[in-house]
Amino acid sequence: MLIEVLMESSLFLVAAVGLLGLLVGSFLNVLVYRLPIMMQREWQMQARELLSLPEEVPEKRFNLLLPASQCPHCGHAIRCWENIPLLSWLALRGRCSACQQAISPRYPLVELLCGLLSAGLAWHFGMGWALLLMLPLTCGLLAMSLIDMDHHLLPDSLVLPLLWLGLIANSFGLFTSLEAALWGAVWGYLSLWSLYWVFRLLTGKEGMGYGDFKLLAMLGAWGGWQILPLTLLLSSLLGAVLGMLWLRLKGADRHSPIPFGPFLAVAGWIALLWGEAITSGYLGFAGIHSF
Numbered sequence: 001m002l003i004e005v006l007m008e009s010s011l012f013l014v015a016a017v018g019l020l021g022l023l024v025g026s027f028l029n030v031l032v033y034r035l036p037i038m039m040q041r042e043w044q045m046q047a048r049e050l051l052s053l054p055e056e057v058p059e060k061r062f063n064l065l066l067p068a069s070q071c072p073h074c075g076h077a078i079r080c081w082e083n084i085p086l087l088s089w090l091a092l093r094g095r096c097s098a099c100q101q102a103i104s105p106r107y108p109l110v111e112l113l114c115g116l117l118s119a120g121l122a123w124h125f126g127m128g129w130a131l132l133l134m135l136p137l138t139c140g141l142l143a144m145s146l147i148d149m150d151h152h153l154l155p156d157s158l159v160l161p162l163l164w165l166g167l168i169a170n171s172f173g174l175f176t177s178l179e180a181a182l183w184g185a186v187w188g189y190l191s192l193w194s195l196y197w198v199f200r201l202l203t204g205k206e207g208m209g210y211g212d213f214k215l216l217a218m219l220g221a222w223g224g225w226q227i228l229p230l231t232l233l234l235s236s237l238l239g240a241v242l243g244m245l246w247l248r249l250k251g252a253d254r255h256s257p258i259p260f261g262p263f264l265a266v267a268g269w270i271a272l273l274w275g276e277a278i279t280s281g282y283l284g285f286a287g288i289h290s291f
Contacts, residue, residue: 014122017131021118022085024139025111032110032146034064035155074099085111114142124273133169134272137162137222141265144215148261154211159218166221175272176224184220188228189213212260219268227271230279234267235260 041062048055060067069078076098082088089108096103117138125131140162144154163185170181192213199207220228243258250256271278 010123010126013127014119017122017135018115018119021115021135021139022111024118025114026083026085026107028114028139028143028146029107029110030064030069031143032150034062035143035157036147036151036153038063039153039155039157071096071098071101071103073101085115110142110146114139117142129169129172129174133165133174136165138269141269145262145265148211148259152209152257152259154209154215154261156211156214159211159214163214163218163221166218169222170224175222176226180224180226181221184223184225184228185217186220187225188220189217191228191232192216208260212264215261215264216268219264219272223268223272223275227268227275230271230275231264231268234270235263238263238266 047053069083070076071078073096076096082092082097086108089103089105092103094103094105095101118135121131121134121138125134140158144158147158148154166175167178167181167185170176171178175181176184192208196206196208196213199205216228216231219231223231239258239260242263246258247256
């Protein structure tokens, strides 16, 4: 019954999916904070095993579910009514109910952005498989971007499952053909891998990380090799403009590393949704006709 209502009413679908996006956005805040810590602990454990060092005293369980959310300042356990997306932050006026320390506005902004992106996808695709698959991709790209901004890290545990999901989706021809998706993944990885080694041989420096190669491969698996040129062009433009703004806001010099993952994610998402229209519009503007 609910599925029929969603399919018949586009506005109801947009509202319902937007609300779902707000809830997922709240979870993304937890994921973005905890996943890097979980990865660091796992690396430390593996390093101790490799070096035959004695095991450390086990710490309290720390994963995406435990411990329960708490104030980072005073340890106050966040109650259910204090964890409602957007509304709780507004009701609390952006402060912890126990210690009155400020709660970062990033939390409601992530929730709002996830809700808006989800609602936008519902408006763009309508009810169907394309929407159901684009939602986890979009949430994954948002989470990766935030983690990369914080830690200069693109976790394989997020990138690789989405790469496989893109190939599976396109085995049914959902966004492009399976052949185009396969070569999109291959050329997505090899293009940045080649650029990385050319830059390193010429300068002796690393211009980007291997996570960027995998991210572009993942985007290619979703949109096919056809979206790669536009993705690289848009991400380069975004990186040049927003990257300088990023450095100014942080008060860093121009030699400071800038995470490239967020620019790739935004550019790839745009190319996947509107790449054909953008390319056709540019060719028409330039007076180039395809045959």
